[in-house]
Amino acid sequence: MTLALPVPADRLPGARFRVAALGAGMLAVAGLCLVLPADGSAAARALEAGAAVALYLAFCCAVLLPGRSERSDGDGGWLVVHASQTGTAADLAAQAASRLAAAGLSARLVPLGEIGVADLAVARRALFVVATTGEGEPPDPAIRFHRTAMAAPADLSGLDYALVALGDSDYPAFCGFGRALDSWLQASGARPLTERAEIDAMMPASRTGWTRVLDRIAGPDISPPAGDGSAPWRIDRVARQSTGPMPDREDLALVRLVPEGPLPDWGAGDVAEISVGDSRRDYTIASLPAEGGLSLVVRPAFHPDGSPGLGTGLLTATGAAGRRIGLRIRANPHLRCPPLDRPMLLIGAGSGIAGIRAQLAARIAAGGGANWVVYGDRLPATSTGPQAELLAWHRAGWIGRLDLAFSRGDGERCRVPDRLRGEAETLRDWLARDAVVYVCGGADGIGASVHALLVEMLGEGVLQEMAARGDYRRDVY
Incomplete structure (x- = not known):
């Protein structure tokens, strides 16, 4: 029968x-x-x-007996996946998970680098919030997923998804990784619930697509507008790091800010979002809360007509001290200080000394560790400031090795990649000791030149694997 x-x-x-x-x-x-x-x-x-x-x-x-779903999210919950370089995508993904929870839907928040095709194959609904770095490349924590999972279409025919891509519209490959991920998901049979949203990370006004996606997956939000999350801060003081007998308008500026309310918490690698009209500017924080204020290191920028840039003008112009600004701290766990039992090579140039300083301050507060700093600027400093602080920490033994490079002036002229190239054997020795490599500075300058040199010295595959493990960390902008 x-x-x-x-x-x-x-x-x-x-x-x-x-x-x-x-x-x-x-x-x-x-x-x-x-x-x-x-x-x-x-x-x-x-x-x-x-x-x-x-x-x-x-x-x-x-x-x-009640049915037992063979999927991991049988309650109709969501897998909220993020791929972040500077913390913005992770921050938005956390907001989405909270919104879904408020709507009565379960949500599991996970970095893209910590899941694989098998996890997506058993999920029913997923929200992807992914950033793009460089020329259309994935964020460092997502490199392995991009290289392995996305190498060929998979069978994701049971997955419905929404995708939010973040990028910088100043770059030709705007939202390049988000677009590539969207194409791969559709080629794998996954079904988009709504049109892909693309956000210019520097322009809050471009986030209407983000609201549309959230309304689609969690229902309309009827709560009062939350604003941009910034709080009132005040510029306490602005000091210039002199590089000669006469002030130079492009000398690095040290900006110290204090909140109007209680001092919040943050860690090395976190970012200060400064509200500037309808846009915002991001700055790597150079200090720790124990120092009593939030410090930034800013290189003043100027337009061709001589007028100051929006962000640097707000922070460093004459009379900036005492000015009230909107500031929000964005966590970036990807760049947290590594354990002291791992040596750390810190590489930077110009205003990238902000990230180097925060990392070193965190390691010194925790006991020190083995630290090697390679830093470059246009000219040696002739006043107190971050450069002088590096020298003092080196004399005190907190920095085991300090290599400086200056591209101008009367002494030897060289750049950071030149200094590193001559230390290839030392670099390999530090990597053999499980060192973490941290790079901070401009993406098109120190970020690109050091990356190219490391590829030349170590190979693209090795560097990609280091980035995927968190052993190669890029704090570039």
């Missing part, structure tokens, strides 16, 4: 579980029938009764 089901077992949530229960009961009945005596004795009647009970229990399991 054939048991006909109205719906195929693999199309009903938990159907295979129920069919298995019913089948187990039927097998029990068949086994009892094989041993039933044929004489109508009391033993035979007892076995017949046992068979009836087994069949009844199997029926109850098949009909009454």
Whole structure:
């Protein structure tokens, strides 16, 4: 006899579980029938009764027990996946997870670099919030996923998804990685729930697409607008790091800010978002909360007509001290200070000394560790400031090795890649000791030149694997 089901077992949530229960009961009945005596004795009647009970229990399991989804998110929950270089994508993903939870939907927040195709294949709904770095490249934590999972289409026919791509519209490959991920998901059979949203990370006004995606997956948000999350801060003081007898308008500026309320917490690698009209500017924080204020290192920028740039003008112009500004701290766990048992090579140039300083301050506060700094600027400083602080930390033993490079002036002229190239064997020795490499500065300047040199010295594959493990960290802008 054939048991006909109205719906195929693999199309009903938990159907295979129920069919298995019913089948187990039927097998029990068949086994009892094989041993039933044929004489109508009391033993035979007892076995017949046992068979009836087994069949009844199997029926109850098949009909009454709740279905068991074979997917990890059988409650209709969401997998919220982020790929972040500077923390913006991770921050937005966390906001999305909170919004989904407020709508009564479960959400699991996970970095793209910590999942694989198998995880996506068993998910029913996913939200991807991904940034792009460089020329359309994935953020460092997502390199392995890009190189392996996205090498060929997969079978994601059971996945519905939404995708938010972040980028910088000043670059030709705007949202390049987000677009590539979207194409791969569709080629793998996943179904987009809504059109891809693309956000210019520097322009809050471009986030209307983000709101559209959230409304689509979590329902309209009827709570009052939350604003941009910034709080009022005040510029406490602005000091210039002199590089000659006469002030230069492009000398690095040290800007110290204090909040109007309690001092919040942050860590090395975190970012200060400064509200500038309808846009914002991001700056790597150069200090720790224990210092009593938030410090930035800024290189004043100027337009061709001589007018100051928006962000640097706000922070460093004459009379900036005492100015009230909107500031929000954005966490960036990807760039947290590594454990002290791992040596750290810190590389930077210009205003990238901000990130180097914060990392070193965190390591010194924790006990020191082995630190090697390679830093470059246009000219040696002739006043107190970050350069002088590096020299003092070197004399005190907190920096085991300090290599400086200056591209101008009367002394030896060289750049950071030149200094590193001559230390290839030392670099390999530090990497053999499990060192973390941290680079901070302009993406098109120190970021690109040091990356090219490391590829030349170590190979693209090695560097990609280091980035995926978090051993090669780029704090570039």
